[in-house]
Amino acid sequence: MRETMTAVLAIAQKDWLRFRRQPFLLFVSIVMPLVFIFFYAIIVPASATNPVVVALEGDGAAARRFLQTLADIHSQEAAYFEIVTSDPETARRQFENGRAFGLIVIPADFDQRVAAGTAVVELHINNINSDYSKNLRLRLDKAVYHFNQAEKGSLIAVNETAWLPRDPWMRDYISTSLLLFACLYSGMVNTGLQVAGEWNDRTVKMLLLAPVSRGSLVAGKVLAGLGQSVMSLTLVLLVLTLIFDFSPTGTWWAMGGLILVVLLLGAGLGAIFGVASKQTLATTSILIALSVALFLISGNEDSMRGLAWDGPIVVLWRLARLFPTTYAFLAARSLWLTGETAALGRDLGIVLATTFVVMGGAGWLLRRAYSQLPGGQ
């Protein structure tokens, strides 16, 4: 037993040394997920707040109140509008030269027409993206609805019953996905590269000539990949916590447990791809693409679920339901975001069973590959 442990640790230490000395591995393991997270995370506020220019041509009290309404309306997360300018000339110029895609005109006769009940605000849209056009229009309608209620009294009210007492912020929702993405990415890429690297760098023969069992080789590889993953994952967690203010709910034990299971799942998947490809370039490409695809598909199952009634999104949603990784994202949402545990047992069960099967499969494939060296090695 002690000899086995020594062998496992020796293989892991060898891989960590190699990891430290190869800028390629350091880059792929640590920098890549951080760069992806940075880019993805900075666009999250885009859905919360839309920049718009306002031409405030009326100078009456009602016009100013309407401008204030535009500035004030907000979701739970943020203001609906970022008013870039309210100077009429600047606003029109920015819209005409393409520096603003939305222009709201509060006309000069706004106050008189409000008094008469016939006021109109113009919304000019450079409509090259239907999503932004729709967002601007709906938000302006919201502002007008608020303004009208203030002017005429509240004629209609909405009595809402929500699944959760508070809407989870989009930032936290995405951060949960990004943390799971980092687990999968790290586990997959680090282990996959350590496995494929032995063939790619033609060092596998030395490994096999060592007087250790095949099981020790497999365990050493997985341990090496997990060790590297812990480092990159710690950095990701720090970035999400310190820069994106991610504060998961639930206990640290639950969080750590799920992270460990998903790391193992990723390590198993990485080992399978690594041993199948035996080339680091192919392994890197496939695993990076796979982790991003899983982030987008599995990480959005609960968003897609309510929209998947027709069209291609139904296929994507059904695909998401088939991926076991989806249940890891759902479990993470339960544990770190919503606290809603109705389906947690099922989700964790699927993830644990899949991890067990994947690790078993990876171990079997590695043992087989270590026993059947192709020519040239």
Next chain:
Amino acid sequence: MDRQFWLQAWGMVSKDLRQWRRDRQAALAPLLLPLVLMLISGVLFGFGGDAWPVGLVVESNSEAARQLAQLIESSTSNISPYFQIVTRDAVEARQLAEAGRLHMVITIPEAFADQLAEGETAVIHTQVFNINSDMTKNVRLRLDRVLQDFLAQRGETAVTVQQITTRDQDVWRKAFIAGGAVVVALLVGASLNTAVMMAREWERQTVKEVQLAPTAVGATVVGKLVAGLVATAVNVLVALLFAVVLFGLRVPLSRWPVLFLIGFGIAVVAAGLGLAAGAFFRDYRVVQPLLVVLAVGSFFAAGGFSSVTTLPPLVRHFAVFWPPAYAFEAMQWVMHAATPLAWGAGAWFMLGATAVASVCLGYFAVRRALYYSSEPKTAVNLQP
């Protein structure tokens, strides 16, 4: 430049294109990346138009309730209805909302019309599956829009909205995303193909032959740039085909010449930078993930997914200093805007000068790599 130079450059083009065709693993990444982005992002975020599936339960037979229900069904954005009514059955609607299969169920209660008639605040009920603030906000805003229209119809509003658009029809978000993915194909195709073609000389240990060839640097640079651009053309054509056929990307014929010229300039800039990256790192395992992640990141944060103008202040400031943002913005504008981009001499000069600077950078990086260092930067060294 004599005949030998051109023969040597042609030889390099021919060799690199043959290797590019044979090395499927290296060729696939720049080909597949834009397609994957297009398919996943397009389907996930832009295929269904603006229609949001909801349940609608009308418990009142009054005229006011029917009028409101009719508005919910018929309310439309510029491209599609705002709501898709999935069920009108109260029990089924509640179960679907509880399971997250519907984000909202709207119930117009029996007392709705009476409350309105008596001048009280009329109450409607909603049940929401609030998985995140963004989606819940979107469905709530749609309902607010309907309520505003309902009150406007009844003459109960002081202010209404008049919408004026620069184009007759909105560009669907899926077409915008597809356009962005085509730009990704251009950027990642030019930079990555060229970088891999350069790094491959070290990977395959053929760099010595290149070093020993006469007039090696100039011919190598020209040959690799041309080969990289040919491979890029294939990547872009495949992405364009998908964008046009599956995602409804439509570019007026008159804009293709200017789009081609801008695209060519951008491709040369990217290829020059790719050449420099390939010569600097000399290991395509570094170059590939670096360029792939930068391309994916730029797609989301620099104008591929949504115009920079519509992004938050932090991203807009970042985009000023992030060159791919200019590529996305210029090409998306030419593809989609109501009036074509009026590119003055200054803009063309900037593009040309950047292309020349990028090729020069590539040239000096290749020269330095060929004659001042021949060891791969990532050589395995396990000796303590």
